[in-house]
Amino acid sequence: MPKTPAGTLYRGREGQWSWVAHRITGVVIFFFLLVHVLDTSLVRVSPEAYDAVIAAYKNPLMGLGELGLVGAIVFHAYNGLRVIAVDFWKKGPRYHRQMLWGVVGLWALTMLAFSIRHLSVVFGGH
Amino acid sequence: MAVPTVESPRSGRVSPGYSRTRSSRGNFEMGAWLFMRLSGVVLVVMIFVHLWTSLVAGDGISQVDFGFVAGKWASPIWQVWDLAMLWLAMLHGTNGVRTIINDYAEKNSTRMWLKGVLYTATVVIILLGTLVIFTFDPCPVIDGVAHVASYCPTA
Numbered sequence: 001m002p003k004t005p006a007g008t009l010y011r012g013r014e015g016q017w018s019w020v021a022h023r024i025t026g027v028v029i030f031f032f033l034l035v036h037v038l039d040t041s042l043v044r045v046s047p048e049a050y051d052a053v054i055a056a057y058k059n060p061l062m063g064l065g066e067l068g069l070v071g072a073i074v075f076h077a078y079n080g081l082r083v084i085a086v087d088f089w090k091k092g093p094r095y096h097r098q099m100l101w102g103v104v105g106l107w108a109l110t111m112l113a114f115s116i117r118h119l120s121v122v123f124g125g126h
Numbered sequence: 127m128a129v130p131t132v133e134s135p136r137s138g139r140v141s142p143g144y145s146r147t148r149s150s151r152g153n154f155e156m157g158a159w160l161f162m163r164l165s166g167v168v169l170v171v172m173i174f175v176h177l178w179t180s181l182v183a184g185d186g187i188s189q190v191d192f193g194f195v196a197g198k199w200a201s202p203i204w205q206v207w208d209l210a211m212l213w214l215a216m217l218h219g220t221n222g223v224r225t226i227i228n229d230y231a232e233k234n235s236t237r238m239w240l241k242g243v244l245y246t247a248t249v250v251i252i253l254l255g256t257l258v259i260f261t262f263d264p265c266p267v268i269d270g271v272a273h274v275a276s277y278c279p280t281a
Contacts, residue, residue: 023226026223026226030222030223033215033216034247037216037251037255037258038254041254041258043195044263046266046268047275050192050195051191054191057187058188066181070177077169077170080170081170083163084166114181114182117182118182118187121187121188122187
């Protein structure tokens with residue numbers, strides 16, 4: 001039996017996991033974007049049709065969904081800037097791992113602040 | 127005697143006989159790669175402002191309704207903002223999904239079909255969104271009934 005080569009390019013570390021997360025969040029955001037253009041298009045049907053569908057975005061379950069969506073967007077945004085830094089900054093490839101922890105930390109801070117704001121609107125009378 | 131040097135494959139100075147790919151595709155993939163980075167930077171700013179104005183500022187998501195949209199699109203700045211965001215986000219997302227299809231769909235026919243569906247959806251959504259922004263009417267009259275709002279003229 002041939003053994004798995006010891007030195008392959010991808011070994012499932014930070015670089016590859018961030019790449020996987022970037023893909024998944026990207027696809028999620030893309031499908032939401034399709035739906036979001038469709039729901040916004042209801043303003044051309046009637047004000048009532050638009051308000052009825054937007055009301056669905058305001059129930060608690062959808063509120064949690066929005067939290068997930070914003071989480072995906074914020075990660076994709078910060079990690080995308082990291083990818084740009086890796087590609088264009090001379091020292092980017094050397095510090096890509098440290099930058100990923102920066103991305104994760106900033107993401108956690110942003111999401112903490114956003115969760116407090118958004119959940120108090122969705123669950124409280126704001 | 128000078129030592130013959132072999133150029134790096136990506137230097138663009140490889141003699142045509144040794145090129146691994148036909149040059150017919152031109153620099154499309156490089157353009158797509160660059161577009162992802164340029165549009166990405168712009169989208170981070172545009173979408174963060176978009177999320178701020180609709181989910182954080184004011185009353186958050188509870189303020190969003192027809193009147194909120196009408197108020198925003200009364201300003202040409204927000205019209206242009208949303209139009210640019212629509213086009214950039216759709217093209218950025220379409221190119222991302224195109225890359226994913228190319229990576230995972232192994233059969234030529236599967237790739238072709240998936241990309242056909244993708245490009246159709248992209249064209250439809252971009253045209254629809256663009257039309258909606260340009261033809262938006264804050265005070266529509268539907269079946270002879272005028273929309274009632276503080277910013278609409280009373281009949």
